[in-house]
Amino acid sequence: DIQMTQSPSSLSASVGDRVTITCRASQAIKNYLAWYQQKPGKVPKLLIYAASTLHSGVPSRFSGSESGTDFTLTINSLQPEDVGTYYCQNYNNVPLAFGQGTKVEIK
Amino acid sequence: EVQLVQSGAEVKKPGESLKISCKGSGYSFTTYWIGWVRQMPGRGLEWVAIIYPGDSDTRYSLPFQGQVTISADKSITTAYLQWSSLKASDTAMYYCVKVDYGAISGAFDVWGQGTMVIVSS
Numbered sequence: 188d189i190q191m192t193q194s195p196s197s198l199s200a201s202v203g204d205r206v207t208i209t210c211r212a213s214q215a216i217k218n219y220l221a222w223y224q225q226k227p228g229k230v231p232k233l234l235i236y237a238a239s240t241l242h243s244g245v246p247s248r249f250s251g252s253e254s255g256t257d258f259t260l261t262i263n264s265l266q267p268e269d270v271g272t273y274y275c276q277n278y279n280n281v282p283l284a285f286g287q288g289t290k291v292e293i294k
Numbered sequence: 295e296v297q298l299v300q301s302g303a304e305v306k307k308p309g310e311s312l313k314i315s316c317k318g319s320g321y322s323f324t325t326y327w328i329g330w331v332r333q334m335p336g337r338g339l340e341w342v343a344i345i346y347p348g349d350s351d352t353r354y355s356l357p358f359q360g361q362v363t364i365s366a367d368k369s370i371t372t373a374y375l376q377w378s379s380l381k382a383s384d385t386a387m388y389y390c391v392k393v394d395y396g397a398i399s400g401a402f403d404v405w406g407q408g409t410m411v412i413v414s415s
Contacts (some may be wrong), residue, residue, distance in 0.1 A: 188356070219399055221401035221402070223339070223402070225339075230389065230405045230406075230407060230408055231331075231339065231389070231402075231405055232405070233394075233401055233402060233403050233405075236394065236400075236401035236403075237401075242401075242403065272338075274338065274339050276339075276341075276401070276402070278393075278398075278399050278400060278401055279399060280398075280399065281344070281353045281355075281398070282341060282355045282356065283329075283341040283344070283355075284341065285338060285339040285340065285341065286338075287338055288338040288339070
């Protein structure tokens with residue numbers, strides 16, 4: 188099975204900072220990688236699919252990129268409403284595994 | 295508007311059976327995969343199972359194989375997740391999800407509101 192290793196597990200940054208979260212797949216998954224945001228106490232939401240395509244309605248400060256089996260979620264200019272946990276997910280094939288999550292807080 | 299509306303919270307005893315539901319609307323229910331994601335208290339997201347309502351093709355995550363059953367009734371555009379004998383470790387929030395595109399290889403673009411399942415003696 189493909190394993191998704193996400194890092195860091197948590198981070199604290201100031202409003203306006205650029206934040207980067209990384210997800211590494213244990214084998215090639217093409218660009219079948221999604222990012223989700225879960226705000227505290229809320230339902231997860233799709234942010235990015237196909238590694239770098241923003242889902243409808245997602246602010247442009249979010250972006251995704253890929254390099255082989257390494258994937259990156261970037262938040263340019265962190266905002267207070269971005270606090271929450273972010274998950275990557277492989278959907279190339281079953282099992283449709285999620286990463287462990289990255290908790291983002293405001294310093 | 296595409297929506298997934300899940301059944302309400304459940305409190306059950308160990309050993310009891312349970313079936314939770316997820317009603318899809320606003321899209322062609324039979325042509326998109328629909329699945330379930332578990333989130334235990336304070337923990338991350340885990341994919342459980344997925345079904346194609348058009349022909350009831352199913353896939354399970356290995357840890358959940360034999361522990362739960364996913365099904366769908368396309369006549370009422372509803373998917374289900376059921377347990378025959380609950381354990382305390384089944385206590386979690388369960389989210390219903392719709393897969394984008396018409397293939398299994400798609401992101402989860404729509405999420406239900408979640409069904410909290412509590413198993414306690």
